[in-house]
Amino acid sequence: MDVAAEGPRTPAELFDLSGKVALVTGGSRGLGRAIALGYAAAGADVIVASRKLDACAAVAREVEAMGGRALAVAAHCGKWDEIERLVEASYDRFGKVDILVNNAGMSPAAPSSLETSEALFDKVIALNFKGPFRLSALVATRMKAAGGGSVISVSTTGALRPMPMFGPYAGSKAGLNAISVAFAQEFAPEVRFNVISPGGFYTDISKDWAEPGKEQPVLLKRFGYPGEIVTAALYFASDASSYTTGALLRVDGLGQV
Structure with missing residues (x-):
């Protein structure tokens, strides 16, 4: 895309995803569902x-129901054979993927570093790091050959401010941040890679520790609602961010890290 040749466009034109195909992992609930519906x-x-x-x-x-086409695929995004099947199903149906969102993940607490089991460690790394690595490589290779695309990984502020009991989680997401920068270089200039780093959000998985209406220890005094992740996801997916790659955007209401 020759942005300079096109001249100025309206915000509506910049954020328009008409004709684009987006693949959202972990898209059935929480932030993933909000992003999927926002793209639609x-x-x-x-x-x-x-x-x-x-x-x-x-x-x-x-x-x-919103007028778009959709494909539902059951896949464990920590297993490379299922990831490859997901990619093939996506391209068989639509012929392309313009936007990839690596959102699937898990954040279990461990009683201590010493008591963290190898099974738990491997599960966290597989879903949060190994899977997105493989899925990004597969899709970005096709995106580059097709002339363009955007890959967005949903990380966490926990990777920037690690806490005890969440060491494997923080480490896996820090790895996700790192490979996003590496991939941004490898697949440039056709494919852009960026990271969204959410803080606390009110979702079904946070209901045990994040009660809406209760003041939270962040500058905005509350956690986020799923819809509040959508503008960041739209920015990175669309032409609005055509000159942005290898970036990390915090959406956490937190203030200075």
């Missing part, structure tokens, strides 16, 4: 991936 509202067709097909299908129906 901007005109994109959406592939919704997670481990439970019925949950993916429910979001796919929401996308279709």
Whole structure:
């Protein structure tokens, strides 16, 4: 895209995803679902991936109700054979992927570093780091050959401010941040890689520790709602961020780290 040759465009034109295809992992709930529906509202067709097909299908129906095309795929995004099947299913259906969102992840607490089991460690690394590495490599290779694309990884401020009991989680997400910068260099200039670093959000998985209406220890005194991640996801997916790659955007209400 020759941005200079096109001249100025309106914000609506910059954020328009009409004709684009987005693949969102962990797209059946929480932030992933909000991003998937946000992309659909901007005109994109959406592939919704997670481990439970019925949950993916429910979001796919929401996308279709908004006028878009959708594909639900059950896949464990920490297993390379299932990732490869997900990629093939996506390209078989739509012929391309313009936007990839690595959102699937897990954040279990461990009783201590010493008591962290190898099984738990491996599960966290597989889903949060190893899987996105492989999925990004597969999709970005095709994006580059096709002439362009955007890859967005959903990380965490926990990777910037690690805490005890979440060492494997913080480490896996720090690794995700690092490979995003490495991939930004490898696949430039056609494919852009960027990271969203969320803080606390009110989702189904946070209901035990994040009660809406209760003051929280961040500058904005509350955690975020899923819809508040969408503008960041739209920015990185769209032409609005055409000159941004290898960047990390915190969406955490926190202030200075």
